[in-house]
C-alpha cells in the first residue's frame with residue numbers, strides 16, 4: 001500500500017494532486033492551515049483513507065510535532081512507498097530589494113524552503129528503519145533558474161529547494177537507498193498565487209502586465225492537467241532521482 005502526504009492540499013495544485021491520487025486509490029494525508037471539505041467527501045465516496053492535519057508551515061515547532069506524528073502513524077502501517085509532495089508555497093513578498101519587510105521575507109523562506117527540508121529530513125531519517133521507499137516531490141518554479149525583478153525572495157527559496165533536491169539525491173544514491181527525490185516545476189497555473197501576483201503594483205513587479213495577459217488570453221495551465229501529468233510521472237514514469245522536471249516536457253511526451 002502507498003501513502004501520500006501533500007502539503008498545501010487545501011487549494012490550487014495541491015488540491016488537484018490530492019484528487020488525482022484519491023482517484024488512483026492512494027491514501028492521502030493533507031497538510032495545510034485550512035481544510036478542503038470536497039477532498040474529504042471525494043475520499044468517502046471512493047472509500048479511500050484520507051486525513052487532513054492542520055499545520056502552519058512557517059512554524060518549525062509545529063512542523064516537527066505534526067510530521068513526527070504523521071511519520072509515526074504511516075511507517076507503523078509498513079507501506080510499500082510513501083509519496084511526500086512538498087507543494088505548499090507562498091509568492092510574497094513581491095517587492096524590490098531595499099523595500100522589503102522582514103516578516104514576509106522570513107515567512108517565505110520558512111514555508112518554501114525550511115519546511116520541505118525539515119519534513120524530508122524527518123522522513124529520510126526514519127526510512128532506513130523500515131522497508132518503505134520514500135519518494136519526495138519538491139514543487140519548485142521557473143523562478144529558481146531565471147530572475148524576475150520583484151521576486152528575489154521567492155526565486156531564492158526555490159533555487160535553494162532545487163539545490164537541496166539535487167544534493168539529497170546524490171547522498172541517497174551514495175547510501176544505496178531506494179529513496180527518490182525530484183523537483184517539479186509546474187509552469188504558470190490558474191491559482192490563487194497568480195491572483196496575488198496580478199494584484200501587485202507594476203512598481204514592485206516589472207513583469208506584471210505580462211502576467212495579467214496570461215490570464216486575459218487564457219494561457220494559464222489548469223491545475224488538474226498539471227497534477228495528472230505529475231502523478232503519472234511519479235506512479236508509472238520511473239522518475240530519475242535528483243532531476244528537476246518541468247511540466248513542458250511532461251506535456252510534450
Ligand SMILES: NC(=O)c1ccc[n+]([C@@H]2O[C@H](COP(=O)([O-])OP(=O)(O)OC[C@H]3O[C@@H](n4cnc5c(N)ncnc54)[C@H](OP(=O)(O)O)[C@@H]3O)[C@@H](O)[C@H]2O)c1
Pocket residue numbers: 007008009010011012013014031032033034035055056057058086087088089090111139140141142185186187188189190191192193194
Ligand atoms: N501558480 C503558479 O503559477 C505556480 C508557478 C510555479 C510554481 N508554483 C508552485 O506551486 C506550488 C503550489 O502553488 P499554487 O499556485 O497551487 O498556490 P496556492 O493556490 O496559493 O496554494 C498554496 C497552498 O499552500 C498552502 N500554504 C501556504 N502557506 C502555508 C503555511 N504557512 N502553512 C501551511 N500551508 C500553507 C496553502 O494552504 P492554506 O492557506 O490552507 O494553509 C495552499 O494550500 C507552490 O510551491 C508554488 O510556489 C506555482
